[in-house]
Every structure is written in C-alpha cells, then in structure tokens.
Amino acid sequence: MDVLWASGPGQWSTVREVHEALAAQRDLAYTTVMTVLDRLSRKDLVGRRRDGRAHLYTARATRAELTAELMHGALDDFTSHDRGQALVAFVGEASPEDLEALRRALATLDEMT
Amino acid sequence: MTPALLAGLAAALAWPLPALLARLPRLRRTPGPALLLWQSVAAAAVLGALGAGLSLVTDRAWRESPGPGSYVVAGAAVLVTGVVAVRLLLSAHRVGTELRTIRRRHREQVDLVGRRVSDGGVRVLDHPLPVAYCLPGMGGSRIVMSSGALGRLQPDQLRAVLLHERAHLRARHDLVLEAFGVLHRAFPRLRSSGLALGEVGLLVEALADRAAARAGLARPLASALQAMAEGRLPAGTLGVGGTALAARVVLLAEARPRPVQAAALVAASAAVLLLPTVFVVEPWLAGLG
Numbered sequence: 001m002d003v004l005w006a007s008g009p010g011q012w013s014t015v016r017e018v019h020e021a022l023a024a025q026r027d028l029a030y031t032t033v034m035t036v037l038d039r040l041s042r043k044d045l046v047g048r049r050r051d052g053r054a055h056l057y058t059a060r061a062t063r064a065e066l067t068a069e070l071m072h073g074a075l076d077d078f079t080s081h082d083r084g085q086a087l088v089a090f091v092g093e094a095s096p097e098d099l100e101a102l103r104r105a106l107a108t109l110d111e112m113t
Numbered sequence: 114m115t116p117a118l119l120a121g122l123a124a125a126l127a128w129p130l131p132a133l134l135a136r137l138p139r140l141r142r143t144p145g146p147a148l149l150l151w152q153s154v155a156a157a158a159v160l161g162a163l164g165a166g167l168s169l170v171t172d173r174a175w176r177e178s179p180g181p182g183s184y185v186v187a188g189a190a191v192l193v194t195g196v197v198a199v200r201l202l203l204s205a206h207r208v209g210t211e212l213r214t215i216r217r218r219h220r221e222q223v224d225l226v227g228r229r230v231s232d233g234g235v236r237v238l239d240h241p242l243p244v245a246y247c248l249p250g251m252g253g254s255r256i257v258m259s260s261g262a263l264g265r266l267q268p269d270q271l272r273a274v275l276l277h278e279r280a281h282l283r284a285r286h287d288l289v290l291e292a293f294g295v296l297h298r299a300f301p302r303l304r305s306s307g308l309a310l311g312e313v314g315l316l317v318e319a320l321a322d323r324a325a326a327r328a329g330l331a332r333p334l335a336s337a338l339q340a341m342a343e344g345r346l347p348a349g350t351l352g353v354g355g356t357a358l359a360a361r362v363v364l365l366a367e368a369r370p371r372p373v374q375a376a377a378l379v380a381a382s383a384a385v386l387l388l389p390t391v392f393v394v395e396p397w398l399a400g401l402g
Contacts, residue, residue, distance in 0.1 A: 063226050064239070066225065067238050067239055067240050068240065069222075070219070070223065071238060071244065073219065074246060075244070077215070078246070086211075086216050087219065087246045087247070087248055088247050088278075088290070090277060091245070091338060091341040092357070094342040099343060101358070101359035102338065102339055102359045102362060105335075105360075105362035105363050106339060106362055108362075108363070109331075109332065109335055109365060109366040110332075
C-alpha cells in the first residue's frame with residue numbers, strides 16, 4: 001500500500017512494479033504481492049484495471065483521506081448512544097458547560113492533594 | 114404463587130430498582146462492586162421474566178385435570194416468554210455481529226493507515242483532532258491515538274491514558290458494555306435499559322481511571338481528560354456523555370478503599386441472584402418432581 005501511495009494518485013502500477021519496489025527492502029514472493037493486491041482491491045482500497053494480460057493497480061484514496069475517514073467513523077461511533085459501542089473512547093463529546101464542570105472538579109482535586 | 118412472585122420480582126428489577134440505583138451516585142465510589150450489582154440485577158430481571166412465564170405454564174397445564182381456560186393462560190404465557198427470549202437472542206445476535214464487523218473493518222483500516230509505535234498494539238493516526246480509544250477484539254486489540262492527542266499530552270499524561278486503555282482491554286469491559294447494549298436493543302422502550310447502559314458506561318470508565326490512579330497517575334489522568342476534551346470542542350459539540358467527565362474527576366478525587374460499601378454491594382449482588390433461586394425457583398422445581 002505504501003508503494004502505491006508513494007507513486008501518487010492516478011498512477012497505475014503493475015504487480016511487477018510493486019514487487020520490485022518492495023523486494024528492495026524485504027524478501028517477498030511475487031505471488032504474495034499479487035495476493036495482497038487482489039485482497040486490497042476486493043476491499044475497495046485499491047483500484048484495479050486490466051491492461052492486456054496484466055492488472056494495473058492504484059490507491060483509491062490517499063493515506064490522509066483514509067485517516068480522515070477513519071477518524072470520522074470513530075467519532076460517529078463515540079456519539080451514537082442507541083446501541084452498544086464498537087470503540088471505547090477515552091473522552092466522549094463534551095459541551096462548554098461540561099468543560100466548565102470538569103475544570104471545577106479538577107480544582108477540587110488539586111485542593112485535596 | 115410462583116409465577117406471580119417471579120413476575121413481581123422481574124418487574125421490580127426491571128424498573129424501580131435500576132431507577133433507584135441510578136439515583137445513588139455514591140455507588141460509583143466503588144465502581145467494581147457497583148458494576149457487579151448492575152450485572153446481577155439485569156441477569157436476575159431476565160431470569161425472573163423468563164421464569165415467571167415458564168412457571169405459569171407448569172402451574173396451569175401440569176395440573177391433574179387442566180380445564181380449557183388453563184390451556185389458554187398457559188399458551189399465552191408460552192407466547193410472552195417466547196417473545197422475550199427471542200427478542201433477547203435476536204438482539205444479542207445483531208449487536209454481536211454488528212460490533213464485530215465494525216471492529217474488524219476498523220482494525221484493518223487502522224493497521225493500514227496507522228503508524229506502528231514500539232510498544233505492542235498501539236497505533237498512531239496522523240490527524241490533528243485529539244482522540245484516544247481502544248479497539249477490543251479477539252484477533253488482537255489495538256489502542257489508537259491520534260497525533261493530535263500525542264501532541265497535547267505530557268509524558269505522564271500519555272502514560273496515564275495508556276494505562277486507562279490497557280485496563281479496558283485487559284478487563285474486557287467491552288463485553289460488559291455489549292451485554293447491556295444487547296438489553297437496551299432488545300427493550301429500547303424500557304427506560305431502565307438506557308439508564309443501565311449509561312451508568313455501566315460510566316462505571317467502566319471509572320474502573321479504568323482507577324488503574325491509572327493506582328500507578329500514582331490520578332492527577333495526570335484528570336488533566337489529560339481536560340486536555341483531550343478541550344481539543345475536541347470545535348468539532349461540533351452536543352453535551353452527551355460529556356457530563357460524565359466531571360463525574361470521573363470527582364471520583365478520582367474521592368478514590369480510596371471503601372471496604373464496607375464494597376462488601377455490601379457484593380453481598381447485594383449475590384442476594385439479587387440467589388434469593389429468587391432459593392425461595393422461588395427451588396420450591397417450584399421440587400413441586401414439579
């Protein structure tokens with residue numbers, strides 16, 4: 001995935017190109033790369049296009065886009081209260097009044113210690 | 114007698130008692146035993162409701178010579194019991210599969226875009242908004258922090274947050290929340306199911322907060338709460354669940370061993386579960402034999 005991200009949006013790479021880039025750092029089988037790319041494309045994280053006999057792959061979204069999407073998903077989950085939560089947040093949503101109450105509670109904590 | 118007793122018990126456990134428990138904030142000072150009590154009340158309510166139906170059936174239909182009226186009552190009881198049981202099972206199935214699907218997909222994405230940091234299971238997302246959460250799961254749990262959170266927290270605050278999240282994962286708090294989520298989904302119109310879910314959510318946080326407090330990091334944890342909450346303000350804010358923040362800090366300030374209250378709550382939890390079994394279900398079972 002890093003290789004596809006590095007090659008930039010709209011750039012299509014073959015399995016061989018991705019494999020060559022990866023093999024420089026790690027010992028990876030060509031078929032492994034092929035399997036991973038195939039799996040990523042099924043999860044819709046990677047776009048696939050046929051070019052003659054080879055498949056070409058590209059990243060669907062940049063790393064930043066995916067991160068933002070993930071964060072929004074997580075924040076939505078923290079604020080949904082009608083079902084069990086999938087993620088347990090350290091801090092949920094807070095209003096200015098809540099923050100004021102929090103500040104007062106902190107002051108009390110400080111007085112005690 | 115048995116069906117009426119069990120039904121009355123289930124009704125009491127399903128509404129007045131949870132309402133009372135939720136109005137006793139001092140219970141939160143012993144979060145562990147309080148959590149236990151909530152769990153036994155919920156379990157006893159469900160068992161009582163199912164038991165009432167079943168015992169009514171045997172009461173009416175297993176007589177020497179049941180009349181047609183008895184069969185009607187017994188049939189209705191089977192139906193009601195069945196509805197309760199099916200609702201619970203369906204809800205458990207739905208909540209369970211939903212949570213697992215969301216978590217699995219979330220974990221895949223976190224592993225993809227998150228940076229792996231040295232200590233196990235922690236992933237960092239490059240995003241300015243400060244968030245920290247844990248992603249429980251059988252297939253490897255994760256603690257996720259945003260770079261915004263890392264930037265805001267001092268080293269001891271960060272350690273406190275990590276201790277808090279690790280405590281959640283170690284104690285499998287997600288399972289407790291899931292069980293109460295199932296109850297709430299099964300009986301959304303029962304106000305106590307929502308109350309219970311909210312209260313249990315707070316207790317679980319208080320328990321995880323204590324894990325950090327035990328390491329001497331109560332103050333850093335409290336200020337970490339503030340730092341994180343403030344950073345989130347611009348992101349659109351509705352005061353839901355936020356009031357719990359101040360409550361958590363108050364609880365940290367009050368944290369000290371309370372053996373008497375703890376013992377009383379543990380005893381109450383056991384009583385809630387055992388007494389109906391001994392006094393109501395036992396004679397009924399004996400009567401059947």
